[in-house]
Amino acid sequence: MTLPLGIDFEFRKQIMDVHIGSDKIKYCYQCNRCTDNCPVASVANPFYHEVTNWFDPRLIVLGTLLGYKDIVMALAGSKSALIPWGCTVCDTCDAVCPQAIEVTEIIGLAKNITSGAGLAPDNIVAQAKTVFDTAKAIPSQPAIERRREQMGLPAVAAPNVNEVQTLLKNIGADKKL
Amino acid sequence: MTEYKMFEGCVIGNRIPFIEASSRKVLDKIGVQTSQAPFSCCPDPTGMKCFDNTAWLAMGAQNLCLAESEDKPIISLCNGCANTLRGVQYQLKHDSNKKEAINKELAKIGKEYKGSIDVRHFVDVLKENLSAIKSAVTKPMSNLKVACHPGCHYMRPVEWMESDDPLRPVNLKEIAAATGANVVDYDELALCCGNAVAGPFPDHGDAILKKKLDSVKKAGADVIVVNCPACFQRFDTSQRDLSKKFDGEYNIPVLYITELIALAMGISSEDIGIKNHRVRRGTAIENL
Numbered sequence: 001m002t003l004p005l006g007i008d009f010e011f012r013k014q015i016m017d018v019h020i021g022s023d024k025i026k027y028c029y030q031c032n033r034c035t036d037n038c039p040v041a042s043v044a045n046p047f048y049h050e051v052t053n054w055f056d057p058r059l060i061v062l063g064t065l066l067g068y069k070d071i072v073m074a075l076a077g078s079k080s081a082l083i084p085w086g087c088t089v090c091d092t093c094d095a096v097c098p099q100a101i102e103v104t105e106i107i108g109l110a111k112n113i114t115s116g117a118g119l120a121p122d123n124i125v126a127q128a129k130t131v132f133d134t135a136k137a138i139p140s141q142p143a144i145e146r147r148r149e150q151m152g153l154p155a156v157a158a159p160n161v162n163e164v165q166t167l168l169k170n171i172g173a174d175k176k177l
Numbered sequence: 178m179t180e181y182k183m184f185e186g187c188v189i190g191n192r193i194p195f196i197e198a199s200s201r202k203v204l205d206k207i208g209v210q211t212s213q214a215p216f217s218c219c220p221d222p223t224g225m226k227c228f229d230n231t232a233w234l235a236m237g238a239q240n241l242c243l244a245e246s247e248d249k250p251i252i253s254l255c256n257g258c259a260n261t262l263r264g265v266q267y268q269l270k271h272d273s274n275k276k277e278a279i280n281k282e283l284a285k286i287g288k289e290y291k292g293s294i295d296v297r298h299f300v301d302v303l304k305e306n307l308s309a310i311k312s313a314v315t316k317p318m319s320n321l322k323v324a325c326h327p328g329c330h331y332m333r334p335v336e337w338m339e340s341d342d343p344l345r346p347v348n349l350k351e352i353a354a355a356t357g358a359n360v361v362d363y364d365e366l367a368l369c370c371g372n373a374v375a376g377p378f379p380d381h382g383d384a385i386l387k388k389k390l391d392s393v394k395k396a397g398a399d400v401i402v403v404n405c406p407a408c409f410q411r412f413d414t415s416q417r418d419l420s421k422k423f424d425g426e427y428n429i430p431v432l433y434i435t436e437l438i439a440l441a442m443g444i445s446s447e448d449i450g451i452k453n454h455r456v457r458r459g460t461a462i463e464n465l
Contacts, residue, residue, distance in 0.1 A: 020271040039369045043384035055381075080377050088385070089223040090369035091333035095343035102334070111227040120228060121377035127224040131236075135217035137224065138187040144194060151198045151450060156190045159217035163286045167239060170282055173232040 012067035018105045025065050025106065027099045032058050034093035034103050040086050055086040057093050057103050064106055076114045080121035084110040115176055129177050132168055135159035181252035181297065182244045183211040184262070187218050188406040189254050195450030196406060199435040200254050200299065202444055207309040209302060211252060214243045219261040222330060223373035223407075226261070231278075237265030238279050238290040250295040252302055256405035259298040260330035264337045266292060298331060300404050300434065301340055304348050310355050315443040317357025321461055323437070324361055324398035325349040326389075326412075328405035329369050343367075352434055353402050356441035363396035365389050370411040383422060386415060390427050399461040401431045409433060413455045430460040440465050 016023040034057040035041045044055040060083060063072040075083040084107045093103040114120060127137050134140075140156060148155065168174050189196045204211060217236060220226070226233040241262060244251045253259035269276040270292055280290055303310065327349040332341040341348045344367045350360045368389050375382020390412075393401055403409050409431055416427040431454065432440075439449050446452070446465050457463055 020268065039371065039385050039388075040374055040381055043381055043388070082378065085227075085377050086374055086381060088369055088371060088374035088382075089227070090329040090373075092329070092344075092367070092369070094334045104334070108227055108230060112230055115228045123376040124224055124228050127221060128228045128232075131218050131220055131225060136187045136191065137218045137221055138191040140191050144191055148194045148197075151194060151448075153194055153197055153201065154213055156185065157213045157215040159215050161217075163239065164217050164236060166286055167235045167282055168232055170285060171229070171231050171235055173229045176229060 006070040007067040008069035009067060011064070011069035014109060015064045015106060018109050019102060024099060024101050025061065028061050028065055028101055029099070030058060030062060031098060033096045033098065034058055034061065037092050037096045039090060039092065040088055044082070044086060055082050057087070057107065060084065060107060060110065061101065061103060064110070072110060073113070076110055076119070079119050081114070081119065084114065085121050085124075087111070118176070125177065128173070132165060132174060132177060133161075135161045135164040178208070178210060180210040180212055180249055181302075182214045182216075182247065182249050184216055184219070184240075184251050184253040184255075184258050186253065186255040186258040186406065188410070193406060193410070193453070195453045196409065196433050196435070197254065199433060199439040199444070199449040202449065203303075203310075203435045203438045203442070204252075204299075206313050206442055207303075207306045209252070209306065212249075214247070216240050216243060219258040222257055222261045222264060233261065234265055234268060234275060234279050235282050237261050238269065238283060239286070239288060241265065241294065241296075242283065242288040242290055244294050245291055248294065250297055252297050252299055254299050254406075256298070256328045256330035257407060259296060260337065262296040264334070266296060267337045298338070298340060300327070300331060300348055300352065303352050303434070303438075307352065307355055310352070310438060314356055314441045316441055318437060318441050319357045319359065321358045321400050322361050322398050323353050323358045323400045323402045323432075324363050324393045324396055325353055325366070325402050326370070326408060328403060328408045331404060349402065349404055349434060353437060356437050358402075358437065358441075361396045361398045363392045363398065365392035368392070370408040372407045372411045375411070375415075383415070383419060386411065386419060387423055390416070390419070390429060393429060398429070401429055402434055402437055403431055404434045416456055428456060428460060430454060430456045430462040432462060
């Protein structure tokens with residue numbers, strides 16, 4: 001159900017469920033430590049001259065916490081949008097949050113939602129496709145195999161591609177490619 | 178003696194295998210035994226996990242099942258792989274709904290995840306064997322001033338990794354010091370290399386990398402020591418472009434911690450493929 005203000009309760013529930021065994025996100029009091037320590041935010045604000053596009057974890061937490069899916073997803077609603085894909089998954093926000101909120105997991109859920117809508121950056125989709133096709137993010141190549149042999153390294157044991165494809169198909173991840 | 182299942186990972190195994198060469202030589206010297214298993218991609222905590230968390234859990238659990246079937250712990254040579262495998266263990270251990278759902282999928286390929294084996298980051302194994310490393314040093318690296326960069330996923334999220342202080346890590350510095358190298362402190366020790374953001378947003382990634390390298394330079398270090406193949410590649414392959422972009426001079430060589438240890442143990446740079454480094458000429462590692 002979506003209220004006129006744009007509060008989406010289903011979205012709120014999804015966000016609450018990100019946290020294993022608790023709904024810690026509701027204890028966020030917007031102290032801004034996540035943004036203060038975010039390496040991307042530090043180079044993506046109006047005061048930094050190199051990059052002007054803006055990234056702010058605190059506001060992503062606020063928007064998701066209040067259930068403003070329209071706002072969060074409007075920001076995320078174009079292909080390869082900086083929110084949420086600017087997150088570099090360094091987990092620094094998780095380490096500094098005084099309420100132990102897993103901010104990176106929240107941003108990760110926003111990424112999962114946008115990848116389901118076909119809006120993930122090309123490099124992310126390309127990696128997922130390579131993993132689906134070969135069960136490796138970087139497939140084995142003859143030149144590297146020769147170099148391994150020259151260095152006295154054992155051959156990399158070949159993964160079971162069928163098993164991985166069966167898993168990904170049954171989950172439905174292949175449909176997002 | 179514990180035997181580990183070697184999880185070399187996609188980047189080290191299939192792109193920069195010289196990192197694996199030094200790692201295996203060092204593990205041999207300190208008496209850590211490993212064997213192979215047909216692991217698939219971990220998969221990437223900055224890629225596949227962001228694409229689909231359930232797919233990430235399922236593939237991670239499938240890898241863990243392979244080690245469980247031999248009842249042997251995993252040793253990972255890579256921050257990303259260690260982070261994924263330990264993160265999957267953490268999420269499945271603390272969320273029975275997720276574990277049930279993943280096991281339902283695994284059953285269809287004849288597997289069951291139990292959570293019965295441990296996943297070790299190789300730095301933690303090295304730290305445990307610090308005295309063996311020290312006693313095998315024959316050529317102390319006392320001419321090098323090194324800045325350590327443990328990378329994000331070695332120690333964060335702290336609940337998954339249980340390895341080091343998440344913002345003031347010390348383990349890599351202690352291991353580097355054991356080789357006789359002079360470890361220098363710098364302001365941006367815990368800063369990310371910017372690898373994951375650099376894919377879709379190169380300007381943001383470069384601005385972060387510049388901050389990191391400026392801090393390393395200011396501290397007077399002549400080598401960056403790392404324990405992650407993604408960080409290694411980021412530092413080793415991006416400095417030439419960074420110099421052009423910011424009209425500066427970025428030419429700091431990178432050593433994997435196992436390369437530094439191998440050299441200190443008297444293993445020749447030829448045997449561990451130091452010639453494959455991009456940043457080498459005219460630097461402190463040229464004649465090691």
